[in-house]
Amino acid sequence: MPRTGGRRLAAFAALCLVATLSPNLRAQKPALIAAAANLNAALPEVATAFERAGGLRVQLVFGSSGTLTRQIQDGAPFEMFLAADEEFPGQLSAAGLTRDAGAVYAVGRLVVFAPAGSPLAVDEQLAGLGSFVKSGRMGRFAIANPDVAPYGRAAEAVLRKRGLWDALRPNLVLGDSIAQAAQFATTGNAVGGLIAYSIVLGPGFAGRGTYAVIPETDHPPLRQRMVLLKQAGPIASQFYAYLQSEAARAILRKHGFSVPA
Numbered sequence: 001m002p003r004t005g006g007r008r009l010a011a012f013a014a015l016c017l018v019a020t021l022s023p024n025l026r027a028q029k030p031a032l033i034a035a036a037a038n039l040n041a042a043l044p045e046v047a048t049a050f051e052r053a054g055g056l057r058v059q060l061v062f063g064s065s066g067t068l069t070r071q072i073q074d075g076a077p078f079e080m081f082l083a084a085d086e087e088f089p090g091q092l093s094a095a096g097l098t099r100d101a102g103a104v105y106a107v108g109r110l111v112v113f114a115p116a117g118s119p120l121a122v123d124e125q126l127a128g129l130g131s132f133v134k135s136g137r138m139g140r141f142a143i144a145n146p147d148v149a150p151y152g153r154a155a156e157a158v159l160r161k162r163g164l165w166d167a168l169r170p171n172l173v174l175g176d177s178i179a180q181a182a183q184f185a186t187t188g189n190a191v192g193g194l195i196a197y198s199i200v201l202g203p204g205f206a207g208r209g210t211y212a213v214i215p216e217t218d219h220p221p222l223r224q225r226m227v228l229l230k231q232a233g234p235i236a237s238q239f240y241a242y243l244q245s246e247a248a249r250a251i252l253r254k255h256g257f258s259v260p261a
Helices: 002-020 042-054 065-073 087-094 127-135 150-161 165-171 178-186 234-242 246-254
Strands: 031-036 058-063 080-082 103-108 110-115 141-144 172-175 192-196 209-213 222-228
Touching: 031 042, 031 065, 031 234, 042 058, 042 234, 042 246, 058 065, 058 234, 065 080, 065 087, 080 087, 080 234, 087 222, 110 150, 110 178, 141 150, 141 178, 150 165, 150 178, 150 192, 150 222, 165 172, 172 178, 178 192, 222 234
Parallel strands: 031 058, 031 080, 141 172, 141 192
Antiparallel strands: 080 222, 103 222, 110 192, 110 209
């Protein structure tokens, strides 16, 4: 409990500081933030609220957590990294590239999605997918690449648990990120996919298909950690603190994430 209270106090202090920052800081160039692709709807909204609160701006770059990690290791000038898991930030922390171990800012969910007109029936236990595979009529099925995308690893875990991984492998189309997997799943070239709940709830997705939320027990928890990198400036530090405020947490919840207590 003391640690939770400490985080909230720090977030409140950060909001107060944002409101009183000097014009010189507001005039600085936006902080460069690397973010997992499943945040492409929620994080711009958080960034807008952050700017409204204190006039500070951030520049968001989205990609798969694995790809962004490699870019940071290669010297990309990011100041902060919001991953879709804990493993990739841990690699950066172990390499001495971060200020500290960071904090979990959200927990994501996975959904099975079928675009409008698809013959695939969706359900949380993937019974419809299993029946469709057995029918011999199975088309392409989209997931993120498990090698670089945590949501791809979660999708693989779900398919393995349901005994569908081996049968589906020839039909899988892999996105470089969960956002690209979602594009594949909605184009009509695939019968469906396992994609992020936050993307399905994002703008432009309404009416594009049907989905069912996968039980959290079907895959390792999608605990998403953020870290400040060694070169982080004051704006990135303030954005990091703002993400732990209730204002930011409310936005994340609206986009399908749960947030740590």
